[in-house]
Amino acid sequence: MNRGIKTVATTAFCCLVALTGCNKQQQTMDMGSSYKTMTVKTDSRVLKSLYSATIQGRQDVEIYPQVGGTLQKLCVQEGDRVKKGQTLFIIDQVPYQAALNTAEANLKAAEAAEATANLTFKSTQKLFEQKVVSDFDLQKSENSLLSAKAAVAQAKAQVVNARNNLSYTVVKSPADGVVGQLPYRQGTLVGSSMPQPLTTVSDNSELYVYFSVNENDLLNMTRQYGSLEEAAKKMPPVKLILNDGSVLPDSGHVESISGVINTSTGTAQVRAAFPNTSNMLHSGANGNVEVPVFYKDVIVIPQAATFELQDKVLVYKVVDGKAQSANIEVAPNNNGTEYIVTNGLSVGDVIIAEGAGLVREGTPVGTATQANATQGETQKQDK
Incomplete structure (x- = not known):
């Protein structure tokens, strides 16, 4: 009987100790x-914002012929680098050379008629002074001379026009750049009203990169720099990440920020200029512009x-x-x-x-x- 009481007491004591330990552990956890x-x-x-961008040549010139005719010769290939004034195409010159020859001949005939009218006027003038002819005859002779002079002026204008048309048969590059696609081949009939240009010459020495910023970005720029004009002047250099993920070695600078928000997109356009010393930029390509954003205090x-x-x-x-x-x-x-x-x-x-x-x-x-x-x-x- 005593052994049973002792066993129960021992068990109760152990339970009490264990319960006390649990309470202390719970209290410790509750304390924090x-x-x-x-x-x-x-x-x-200084953080960086990325904006999707499109790349365009500083001067992308679409080349259309100013006269119609058969394309006789292509003087360049796609991708060639050309200089301003370099010949790109030659259009059939035969009809324009003939028109120039005709205009020059007409000019010579008009000049001869003018010379004859001038002689007639001088002779009539002397006869009028001798009272051999009337004032009517003198005026008629003078009018004939004036008409002959007008014919000469008209013939000269036709010569100039014919000579210009002949010169237009030699299509030259209006700027330094790179030749684009050549959709027309030798023998094609071309003209000024055709839907697609002969080619496009893109000035790739420096390219424009266009990207769009939202209204909040515009407000932040205005607050930071005072105005969008000042933002364009004082913004730090920007980087261009090309389509393959590489970074263009040369930094660019923001040239202009449009203050007009496109209602359909809710964004305004920004233009940055990048030098193309590495020749890695091509008009029509895409990329991402990395713009540093400064946060102070x-x-x-x-x-x-x-x-x-x-x-x-x-x-x-x-x-x-x-x-x-x-x-x-x-x-x-x-x-x-x-x-x-x-x-x-x-x-x-x-x-x-x-x-x-x-x-x-x-x-x-x-x-x-x-x-x-x-x-x-x-x-x-x-x-």
Whole structure:
């Protein structure tokens, strides 16, 4: 009987000790889990924004013939680099040479008629002075001379026109550049009204890169630089990422920013100029423009300190030792590891810096130092 009482007492004591240990462990956990925290402060960052871009030659000139005829000769090949004034095509010159010869002959005939009319007028004038002919005859002779002079002027104009038409049969490049596609071959009948040009000469020494920015970007530029004109003058150099992912060695500069927003797209066009010293740029190509964006005295937090819920970005503030969620607004561009907070946090706020997605509302939060101290006190009480 005594042995049974002792066994029961021993068992009860062990249960009491175990229960006390569990209570102490639970009390330790309740006193605050250890989370890495940070105090919000301001800093400066330089981030990069990417914009889809199209590349165009500084001067893309579509070459149309000014006269019609059979294409006799192609003097260039696709992709050739040409100089201003270099011959590109020759159109059949025979009819235009004949027209010039006819015009020159007509001019000579008109000049001969003028000379005859001039002699007649001088002779009539002398006869009039001798009162052999009447004033009517003198006026008639003078009018004939004036008509002959007008015929000469008209013939000269026809010669100029015929000579120009003949010169137009030799189609020359209006600028330095690279020859584009050649859709027409020798023997094709061409003219000024055809739907497709003979070719396009693109000046690739320096190319324009066009990209679009939204309304918020325009507002940010205006706030930062004072006006869009000043933004175009003072914006830092920009980089061009080519279609294969490589970066153009030469930097470009923004030349103009359109102040008109396209109502259908909600964007405004920006033009940047890039030198083509490496000959890697081609008119009609695509790429991405990398624009540096400067942020000064802004709140910067790690992305690990945030979590998303229904398209909203949230953080956990530490308020009175407990986690309290807070909505924040962040800048649209980031460096992949940090966010720039535009609204929702103030300097001096304490937030959980890591693992925010694992925290729950109202969770007790203690620093690593607080947790170690709590554990030491618990160990002393156990002893």
